[in-house]
Amino acid sequence: MDIKNVTVAGGGVLGSQIAFQSAYCGFNVTVWLRSEGSVGRAKPKFERLRTIYLNTLEAMKTNPQAYCRGLAPSPDMSVEEIDQLKARADAALNNITFTLSYEDAARDCDLVIEAIAENPEEKIAFYTELAKHLPEKTIIATNSSTMLPSAFAQYTGRPEKY
Template structure:
């Protein structure tokens, strides 16, 4: 058994809320920290939704859910939230300046033996190691959305991370039912986001540039037998996270299309409060998105052919 029993999750967003709930479900004592009281209230509501999911899909009993709730506390006081933590998992927005500021504020508040793990989806742990004030006790522990079903974590070191830290974090991952994926070399995007970000960006490009509508993009992927397509996947990841990733890497790589995709997300979703599954509205409306409805992949009736033809633009030069 690992010594990492008291866990603090920094950030109560989509994935932070899931990490906190799942860790508590697996027996850990968990504090959820967020700077904003409204974010904490959204997290509580998310945990109510997760309780229903765990009862239905994970095989939990009512007693398990009650015990999970008993192990969870919520705080907007950083000092109190980390005062007794064995492990802090950072899941704040995917913005380097925000992460660095949190680490620097927290550095003087932690007990000496506390480990820190970043849930960053695209940044390297070396980017933040010095800001933590304890680089030897810091590494990356990246969870996937829908943690109860996508039960893997990617573990990445930086040059200063100690073998003991990596051992204890990996043991923690196993204890909470995660399959550890060792990232053998430092890589922006780790394993999953190295392919996922280009995948989502390509799907968004089709929508941004008016090549296809979201439903048709997703239809082409659902034929593989998947439960949702790339645009539905964006709803699950959360539009704020999608925007942060595309915006940062669009600037970083001088990628005009990726930056245009970020602007599209901002104008059509963030500015309208459509943050994805967490708010019930993104590309689709939840809990009954179109892609889960019968008939989404059915061959259409002849009567719709004129409407389809009207959407097809002839190629230039033909």
């Protein structure tokens, strides 16, 4: 399967990092959030990540110790190549769509990465509603670090793709 469209559910610390890195790597990214308040709290996180990427890449021009594997393919890059990566970081922020809609989050989605709060009821409610809107092709992953994914597979509508 060729993954192009990624939806990240959640815009907290981990969700924002996953979404921004995905956009930086060239994926079309939609971030699903629960409320306008969540959108307002998430957007500054994305701007902060953009600034971190830009500052790190700029530092790589003069300091080999600043190299970051997730941002650049090699520590030995020209100034021009680094500037291209900086442009990519700027574009990443502009290419992220925020939505409160399950339908919009699921539309033509190839991969969903769930990164919402570690609350079983909220995860079940999210998966149950999202399942109504997902195309058959969509793969679902979780970023949960404290809960077993198998506890939620049945709610995804596609346990074999979770």
